[in-house]
Amino acid sequence: MWRDIRKSKGRFIAIILIIMLGVLIFVGVKAAGPSLDDSLDKTVSDKNLSDIQVISTTGFSENDLQLARKVPGAQVEATKFKYVIGGKDKVAVALYGYDDNAKQNQLIMRRGRLPEKANEIVLDKNAKSKYDYKLGQQFKFASDSGLKQKSYKIVGFADSPQYIDNQSRGSTNIADGQVQLFAYIPQAQLDMSVATMLNLHFAPLKDKNTFSDSYKDGVAKKLTLLKKKFKNRSYQRTNEVMSDYLTQFDQQQAQLDQLRASNPQLASEQQVQLNAARTKALKKAKTSYTWQTRDDLPGFSAYGESSDRIAAIANVFPVFFFLIAALITFTTITRMVEEARSEIGTFKALGYTKWEISKNYYYYAISAGVIGAVLGALIGNESLPRIVLALYKQYMALDWVVGLQWWVILIALVFSLLATLGAAVIVIRKELVEGPAALMRPKSPKSAKKILLERIKPLWNHLSFNSKVSYRNLFRFKSRMFMTIIGIAGGTALILTGFGIQNSIGASGDRQYSDIFDYQAVVKLNDDANLTNVKDILNQNDQYQSSTAINSTTAKLKVNGQQVNDVNIYTPKSIKQFDKYVHLGTSLQKDGVILSKKTAQLLDVKKGDQVKVTTTDGKKVTVKVGAITENFIGHFLYLSPNVYQTKFDETANANTLLLHLKSQTSSQRKHLANKLLNSGEVMGTSYTHDVLSTVSKMSSSLKPIILIFVLLSGVLSFVVLYNLTNINVSERIRELSTIKVLGFYNNEVTMYIVRENIILTIIGIIVGYGVGNLLTAYILHQAATELVIFPLTISWFGYLVATLLMIIFTAIVMLVTHKKLQHIDMIGALKSNE
Known part of the structure; x- marks a missing residue:
């Protein structure tokens, strides 16, 4: 076995490389989606992100907190919160009251520290990167913000688990409608008598992955229970607030009635103002609730959808990639065993058992399969998810979690052994049926038959001698022709699909x-x-x-x-x-x-x-x-x-x-x-413009993955083409030596093989266009969300790259083959095997 490996290092390495590439992209892409989910899950779990948030237009009294605590397992915290206008650019700010006793929604400090004094503020880290604020500067709010003071000293910049997407901070009904920053000042600085936000966290849900169905079902049940507790509460709360307002207005009305006796005109003017104020206040007293789960937080569901899209791609793209790798490997092992017919016949004649003869090839196949699978699994699982996480810069810096996807690795190993060991078992069983004498003689060459092209006389007669030979060879060895076309078409399709996914996601907005x-x-x-x-x-x-x-x-x-x-x-x-x-x-x-x-x-x-x-x-x-x-x-x-x-x-x-x-x-x-x-x-x-930038961000977030797909697809295509050409040359070494002895020049001998490659490359590229469109359409269908459809769109650039890469690979293989054919041992190749 070791002698076989040494004798044909190129073939052994090619099998390992093809299996490695197939497993690498299969395991790596399959691991990327779970790694994104697990990383965010760990981040929000460590910082105790609320499971449910409730916002009230009139705030929450102690009665509301008691109601919320009746939901089993609920940890309840009340927070003062409002949207205000602030900063030198007068932008909408989501302002929270900071409480150092709060356990939920803990800030992730990037620079500086948390607020300790009444005049201190912690700002969104975007304030530093987008608006160039620095520690120690003052941050001013609009005069109508309802705060104890207008200006606060910046003591820190932070991330928040409530805002995982750096590009989006949600929407509001002030300023331009888009929240630009979040900020925290001491709770007492918000001039509000009651808290306006309830944060609920459920300890039993903490162990569940935030994107899992069991977590979402658990939250949905808790939300249903909470809404039942608050069923009549908005009516009661409205009455409580109205009662306070009416007490104030009754007192003001009594003062007006006294004033009317002494100054009727002034009293009449003030009565108009009081009536307007009363109408406005009664409108303000109406209580309504906004119920939010994690999916309602800015960017949270988009992040989940993004990892779902990668998972949808992972269900199709790597599988197709892997199948091509397995198919080419199967062919390589098959040809390797068929080449060793005379050796197998000799062993059989010497009295070796079928198992003793076969195990050499089984070990060869297992070695190549296992080495390729293990290398691919380790490199894929450890590299691709980390590359994806590193390039997800529009989201906050996450705590990376990259676990080994054991079941995916196991599937990859099984497929790798099916492609290598499976091929060896099938071919050896077929060969060992024959007797030693038959095996020790070379296989009879295929008898020449007229091909379809020969029957079209006007076309056939106009072809050169070399072209006729190439077409005859192509159609005589149909399995070799189909394998090369499948290899080229598969590579073209994979590269085209990579570009198609990105183009199509961007096209939905356009x-x-x-x-x-x-x-x-x-x-x-x-x-x-x-x-x-x-x-x-x-x-x-x-x-x-x-x-x-x-x-x-x-x-x-x-x-x-x-x-x-x-x-x-x-x-x-x-x-x-x-x-x-x-x-x-x-x-x-x-x-x-x-x-x-x-x-x-x-x-x-x-x-x-x-x-x-x-x-x-x-x-x-x-x-x-x-x-x-x-x-x-x-x-x-x-x-x-x-x-x-x-x-x-x-x-x-x-x-x-x-x-x-x-x-x-x-x-x-x-x-x-x-x-x-x-x-x-x-x-x-x-x-x-804002919607288009969001869609553009969805498209650009996939760029690193697409680039990896294109590169790996290109490498696979090159290895496949090189491997198939090598098999082609080794199978036809006697034929090539014969034409060399007959006086063909080196360039003509090379073109004898390469001409076939060029024809098959052209056919493969055209077939690849069709397969690429079908594969892209299928992946887009899988990746579509409830709100977004991705129209099948592949730019001319995608077709150009796929075509050029295949042409370049064919040219490189042609040069390598040319060098190899210059040094073939003609006499050794032409010696009789008998």
């Missing part, structure tokens, strides 16, 4: 906001907004071009037991104008609605079906699906004004504007959003 949505901003109006005032502000802006008004609301859709939440319902005021902003591919109908494609798929409905709609304010209607429209991000349902009027029995009031804007800078977007917000007519402004 196509949504070019092919379908043709607007640059959405302005959400207040209930009592004056549309004329808003238009006046917009007309004063240099980037503003035009707008159209719509009614926008959200609802859940239900049909046949299937349900989709958070569906955006758009009803235009003018259908003609709306068509310029949203391209549905069909016109809004008089009796039906238009439903987005993914929503229809999730509900399993088609044109003509009925769907039940429940809006967020509790209205329930049933509508008929008139058409289904293409859509890539989110869920949408479109109604004509007439259908809205008929179904909801009211006119669709304009509460949203879709804007056409010229190209804007970041500061111009902020300026317009702030101006609209300060008018008092607008709740918030959101820009399509």
